[in-house]
Amino acid sequence: MRADRLVAALLFLQSTRRRVTAAELAAELGVSERTARRDLEALAAAGIPVYSQAGQGGGWSLVGGARTDLTGLTAPEIRALFLLTGPDADARPETRTALRKLVRALPAPLRADAEAAAGAGTVDGADWTGTEPEEARLAALQRAVVDRRELRIGYARPGRAPRERTVQPLGIATKSGIRYLLADTADGLRVFRVGRVTSVAETGAAAVRPEGFDLTTAWRALAARMKDRLVAATVRGRAAPDTGSVLEGVLGGRVRYGERTPDGWTAFEADGPSPEVIAARLAGLGARVELLDPPSARAALARTGAELTALYGAPGTPAAAPRAPGRAATPPG
Structure with a gap:
């Protein structure tokens, strides 16, 4: 224009x-x-x-x-903007270009602060396992949202082979550093984790955007439903001393600690999608965690233990004794 x-x-x-x-x-x-x-x-x-x-x-x-201040930005606003966008500039040529233009447009006293903020961080798109960065797929998804283009995406859920789906891309949301695509599908509005998108291809058709669609409102509604599913069940148990950091690493922030018992163990409650899912996540802690309720969680752990014993255990091998109580701590660890 x-x-x-x-x-x-x-x-x-x-x-x-x-x-x-x-x-x-x-x-x-x-x-x-x-x-x-x-x-x-x-x-x-x-x-x-x-x-x-x-x-x-x-x-x-x-x-x-003569100068005309077209930015209308204050020094704190400029610093916040460059802190936000500066790290992404490593992977986005268009962002680097925009930042250079904005720096040139700033009054001289503000330029040094802006340039320092832009260089205050960096982003490494690959994880420690060497998985390919998702930036290229993210850029394709963002273009489709802006241009309103229908997409055929490959999507792989954990433990499953990729499956292709036709979607109407509506927006990208970021939560706790993880990016999600909101899209309309034949099954209704759905959320796709960008890191699990394996391929992106335009179908050649225009995307259909629901009348009156608002990305923020839609994301909040979907996020609330997702949160409800993630905390649909609660288990009670107790953890051995020095287990707190490991327990929190497995279950994140969905752990609440109770009283410490005389033997040094600490009571806890944990939320998750189902008792069976929580039990599966805790199985690797072995005897350092004992689930007390509900019975379905205890049964799930018992089945896992029996399967592991059948696969790895030799006849007559004694079961491992629980870890001896040590210095008590609340929370443990």
């Missing part, structure tokens, strides 16, 4: 502090030299103090080095 281009031209003039030629402005804006010259003339006609000087060394500049 021409209005955007005129603003960009003015920002370029006020950031260079020198005369610029129409050719230089054309290169900056990605337009022809003739178009750049017309834009400069339009700025002058609109009352912006832009003037030209002919001849060698001539060009266009702002009268008296």
Whole structure:
């Protein structure tokens, strides 16, 4: 749009502090030299103090080095913006370009702070297992959301082979550093974890966006339903001393501690999708955790123990004794 281009031209003039030629402005804006010259003339006609000087060394500049603060940003706002977007610039060329333009547009006293904030962090897209970064798929999903293009995506749930689905992409939400695609499907509105998307391809059709759709409202409703499913069940148990950090590593923040018993163990409650799922997550802690309730959780652990014994245990092998109580702590660990 021409209005955007005129603003960009003015920002370029006020950031260079020198005369610029129409050719230089054309290169900056990605337009022809003739178009750049017309834009400069339009700025002058609109009352912006832009003037030209002919001849060698001539060009266009702002009268008296005049500056127009088009950003309207305060120093704390600028710092927050660059802290937010600076790390992503490593993986996004378009973000790097936008940040460079914004730095040039800032008043001189604010530039050093902005540049320092932009370099205050970095992002490594690959995890410690060497899994391929999701940035390329994320960029494709974001383009489809903006351009409203229907997609055919491959999606792999944990422990399952990828499955293709046709979706109408509606937005990207980020929660606790994890990004999710909200999309309409034949089964209704669904959430797809971006890290589990294995492929992205446009179908060639336009995406259908529900009338009155609001991304924030939809995400909050879906997130509330997801949270309800994640904490649908509660188990009670007790943990051996020095087990707290391991227990929290397995169950995250869904653990609540109770009283410490005389033998040094600590009572706890934990929430999860079902008693069986919680039991499966705790199975690796062996005798360091004892589940007390509900019976279905204890039965699930008993089945797991029997399966492991049948697979790995030799006849007559004595069962491992629970860990001896040590220094008590509440919470344990």
